[in-house]
Amino acid sequence: MQFIEFKKEHFTHDEEKNNYFLEISKTEIDPENIKVQKKEDDQLSDDLDYEIADHPTRVRVILKEPEDIRVNF
Template sequence: MHFIDFKKEHFNHNEKTESYFIQISKEEIGSFDIEVLEKQNDETYSKTDCEILDEVNKITIKMKNPQDIRVKF
């Protein structure tokens, strides 16, 4: 299993929906199922509340507030 870590600063803000998002190219992660984990204060990761949109060429991860995350695929 592979993963990519993202910092809060990587998120873009959608002012209309008051949400934050990251887009990842499917070329980068392939067509695998993904799991999004939030980094905790003790440097471990746990499942996080987010919306995952699986589109033809990209995956979009939407969150209410930006967090340091790990995307496993």
């Protein structure tokens, strides 16, 4: 399994929906097998409430608040 890590700073605030998101190109990941984990002090946690929005060329990871995360695929 491969992964990409993102910092809180990578997220964009969506003021209309009052959440935060980041987008990943489908050329970089396997959009069928995505798992998102919270990363704190080099520890991973599955305790993260997130949504995945599938677009034709990208995947959007949506959170209520920005977090340091690892996206496994």
